Amino acid sequence: MLSVTDVVKTFNSGDRTIKPVNGVSFTLEQGTFAAILGKSGSGKSTLLSLLGALDKASSGDVVVDEVNISKLPDRKLTAYRRDDIGFVFQQYNLIPNLSALENVMLPMEFAGVRHGERSKRAAELLNQVELTEEMHGRKANRLSGGMQQRVAIARALANNPKLILADEPTGNLDDETGELIIALLRQLAHEKKTTILVVTHDHALASQTDRKFRLARGKLTED
Amino acid sequence: MGVVSRSVGNAFRNKVRSGAVVVILAVAIGLALAMLVANQAVGAKVDSLKASVGNNLTVNPAGSRGGLGGGNPLTAADATKAAAVAHVTSVNGTLSVRLANSAATSTTTATPGAGQGADRGGPGGGFGSSGTTSLKSAVDPGVLGQRNNSNSGATGGSTGGSTTTRPAFTIPIQATGVSTSTTATGAAIKVTSGAQLTDFAANSTQALVGTTLATKNSLKVGSTFTVQSRTMTVTGIFDAGDAFDNNGIYLPLAATQTLTSQAGQLSSLNVVVDNIENVSATQAALTASLGATNVDVTAGSSGLQSAISSLGSVQSISLIAFIASLVTAGLIVLLIMIMVVRERRREIGVLKAIGAANRTIGVQFVLEAMVLVVMGTVVGAVVAAFSSNPIVSALVAGNTGSTAAAAGPVQGAGGGGGFGGGFGGGGFTRTRGAFSGASQLIGTISTSVGWQTLVLGAVGILVIAAIGALIPSLLTAKVRPIEVLRGE
Structure with missing residues (x-):
């Protein structure tokens, strides 16, 4: 379960203080597929970075399965990102000179999974996101956008995370591929009981989630 | 794929740049190794000179030298x-x-x-x-x-x-x-x-x-x-x-x-x-x-001090050049790795976002730098193999040429050999080295690679790697995972 309580993130920009996330609170049950809608610059990505321990909140608590990650030291945050979180980025953020298979194997390597096992599991995950086997060995920078996003989802699933955070996962994809990705995420949430939170400005995507939130001027409201 | 193979792969991501870096490193490392070899060879020559003639005096009958002259x-x-x-x-x-x-x-x-x-x-x-x-x-x-x-x-x-x-x-x-x-x-x-x-x-x-x-x-x-x-x-x-x-x-x-x-x-x-x-x-x-x-007493070689002094200069020059070349090579690696870290901040953020520890990323960059250093060393060793002898010759020639003329005579080994014949004007005497200077005393210096050179060379390469890789790898620790979202 994900529980966010009164989270604030403050930036200083010259003389001004900016609060892209200002007192956000919500809770998501295990296996929920949720979306946060908001315009560009509304603080969606900032909130996502706080939930994924990419950045630290100025105040407030983020609790994942009863662990308050806001108070974890850096070393444990690394373990949290590795074991409990799966990230899917708008720009995919694959390592360009590694193959699709190697990209999916990376989180498992960091988790200490043996080579044979991680190779096998990475192939299974790529098959699961419907990437054909002939593409497994292809360098990431030679895959299409849709293929790269599928590899990114497979990578996010590598260590069986409790929570998948997706930042505009269909933002750079055509409609057909976007639909495929949405279906894949929903399937993961409902069948694997993985909590999935996507931030998007795509209403079509948000309409297919279990819960919808809106973020405007740092404040979160649920539709 | 492990961290080692990933590092090797990363070293060749930009082949043109890596090739250029390896060539520059090879020149610097080759020069460093050549200077090290020169330093060792000259040091050995100094020891050899001291051991052979440095402490020796020759006593000949007064007025007699190598079959010429007279005396008892x-x-x-x-x-x-x-x-x-x-x-x-x-x-x-x-x-x-x-x-x-x-x-x-x-x-x-x-x-x-x-x-x-x-x-x-x-x-x-x-x-x-x-x-x-x-x-x-x-x-x-x-x-x-x-x-x-x-x-x-x-x-x-x-x-x-x-x-x-x-x-x-x-x-x-x-x-x-x-x-x-x-x-x-x-x-x-x-x-x-x-x-x-x-x-x-x-x-x-x-x-x-x-x-x-x-x-x-x-x-x-x-x-x-x-x-x-x-x-x-x-x-x-x-x-x-x-x-x-x-x-x-x-x-x-x-x-x-x-x-x-x-x-x-x-x-x-x-x-x-x-x-x-x-x-x-x-x-x-x-x-x-x-x-x-009754006797003429001559030093084993009056040109010895001048020769040793000249060789000492060569040793100093080669040592300074060795260190300077090492530092240069280290700086090359350092600058290139800093550039690589800056270029890959976002990638480092990705690695951290998906669970890589600072140490893992640091090791990856150290290994990447080591790949460049090893390649530079291999090519540099070839450069050194071909250049060490000419470099030594040039250094020795450059440092002994001015002092050679001032050096005194060198005694041959056959002093007194003509006693039985007395004077003859034209007796066959050994005149090798007579009036020769420091450069003749030094002769030729052959370079070779001994264990000491190898150890010092290895230490030098490690210094390069340490300078070039550790600082950038520490810089990667400062890259925050949030970098992954830069530009998104």
Whole structure:
């Protein structure tokens, strides 16, 4: 379960203080597929970075399965990102000179999974996101956008995370591929009981989630 | 794919840049290795010079040098006196004589005239010879030998006023009587086959023969030849490194004195001083002790200090260049890795976002830098292999050229060899090294890679890697995972 309580993130920009996330609170049950809608610059990505321990909140608590990650030291945050979180980025953020298979194997390597096992599991995950086997060995920078996003989802699933955070996962994809990705995420949430939170400005995507939130001027409201 | 293979792959992500970096590194590392090799080679040469001639003094009869001049021979008493002088650690007396070929001597039909030319008119290089041998010289007289022989013969002919029949001239063979297995200059005799002399008694029949002389006379270890009427047995064949010395023989000192009727006489003393710093003082003390009118005492090489000083400069230059090259190579790696880290901040953020620890990422970048360093080292080693000798030569030439002219004379090893013949004007004397300077003393310096060079080189490469990789890898730790969202 994900529980966010009164989270604030403050930036200083010259003389001004900016609060892209200002007192956000919500809770998501295990296996929920949720979306946060908001315009560009509304603080969606900032909130996502706080939930994924990419950045630290100025105040407030983020609790994942009863662990308050806001108070974890850096070393444990690394373990949290590795074991409990799966990230899917708008720009995919694959390592360009590694193959699709190697990209999916990376989180498992960091988790200490043996080579044979991680190779096998990475192939299974790529098959699961419907990437054909002939593409497994292809360098990431030679895959299409849709293929790269599928590899990114497979990578996010590598260590069986409790929570998948997706930042505009269909933002750079055509409609057909976007639909495929949405279906894949929903399937993961409902069948694997993985909590999935996507931030998007795509209403079509948000309409297919279990819960919808809106973020405007740092404040979160649920539709 | 593990961190190692990922690092190797990353090193070649930008092939053009990596290739350029490797080439630049190879030049810097190659120069560093060449300088290290030069430093070691020059250091070895300095040690060698100090060991061979640095602490040595040569005592010759006053006015005599290498068969020229006059004076009275040295004696065992002189050797005893020399040994008593402060800082003298050992005294080694030798007797150098010239042996004429006995077969050629037996065909002599010379009619000696009066005066100094009388004993010069004999064939077979008889001028200055102290005895005969069955050996034939391996050195062709050539123009110089014939000229020298002609000069001496003319003197004899004109002074005597009678006709002289001159047979074919042959170079005499120099025999050196020694009491240890060392040359007249104190260097060890390099025996290439057989064994050193062991019997130094007056009736000893042991002899060492130079390589070319042995070849000329078909001698092997165990072969025999005669000196005067005694049959000598070849116990070993030595290689002195030059044609003149390899045309000689070493005999036991006492046997040489007996065979040439020079009992108790010595042609030179080799005096070893305890420390190179005491050479000048001991030189003066020896002159005082033996009498300035009786002996000439010369340093093993008066050009030595100048040579060592020159080589010291080369060592300093090569050491500084070695360090500078290492630092340069380290800076190249450092700058390129800083650039790589800056370029890949977002990628580092991705790795952190998906769970990579700082240490894992740091190791990846260290290994990536190491790949560049190793490749640079491999190519640099090839560069060093081809450039070290020319670099050493250039450094030594550049640093000895100015001092060589100021260096004093170098004494040859054959001092006193002409006692038996007296004056002759044109006696065949060894003049190698006379008036040569530091550059001649230094000679050639050959580079080689020993374990010490390898260890120092490895340490140097590690320094490069440490400078070039550790700082960038520490920088990666400062990259925050949020970097992954930059630009999104």
